[in-house]
Amino acid sequence: MTANEDQEMELEALRSIYEGDECFKEISPVSFQFRVGDLEDTKAFIMDVTWPETYPETAPQISLDAFFNNRISADTKQLILSKLDEQVEASLGEAMMYTLFEWAKENQEALMENHKPVVTAVTLTSSSDATAPASTGKKKEKKEQLTKAQKRRIVNRTDHKGDLPRGWNWVDVIKHLSKTGGKDDN
Incomplete structure (x- = not known):
């Protein structure tokens, strides 16, 4: 068999084995x-x-560069x-994807035993925050929390889009x- 025939057979097998499995995703036929x-x-x-x-005569390229x-x-x-x-080296020359995936699942704990999650924090700062020195020790102001009654009043005053009705701040002319x-009261 040629390499392409082997690939087609393995691809067919992978599709049938992992059909509906959310862990497996076929990006392309290879x-x-x-x-x-x-x-x-x-x-x-x-x-x-x-x-x-x-x-399968040569090793597949395996990468862990996914954003996940x-x-x-x-x-x-x-x-x-x-x-x-x-x-991979132990399985060269034969279909190995299923074996490789299952081996990784079975040995996940051993592979990740020294894993300490890398924390990458993204902080967004506004221009006013960036100019203020970080050592001032000021705490950020907390946004005021509204009660349910206050929220209900706001909703009752606005229309379905969240806009206030026309003329809500007009002065009562008679008053x-x-x-x-x-003019005549001079």
Whole structure:
């Protein structure tokens, strides 16, 4: 069999095995993503696998560069890739995707044992915050919380779009003239 026939057979098998499985995603006929672990699991990771033209005679390209993996340290990624490469080397020349994916699922704990989530905080600052020195020790003002009754009153005063009705701030002409007097009251 040629490499392309082997790839077609393995692709057909992967489609039937992982049909409806949210962990497996076919990007193209030679590129796949496989999530190891649940979405909420901090030790979950996504493997990007791409087959070269001569796969399975040559190793597939495995990457952990998916955005989902940003919380995994570079050392942990390197460990995972080296362990996956060992599995690939043992299976060269035969269809290995199912075996590789299942091995990663079974060994997730061992692969992620030294995992400490990388925390990358994005802070947005306005121009006024950026100019103020950080060491002043001022606490940010808390936004005032409205009660349900206050919110209800605001909603009752506005229309369905959240706009106040036309003339809501107009002065009552009769009251105004009674207080100030008219032209004839000179």
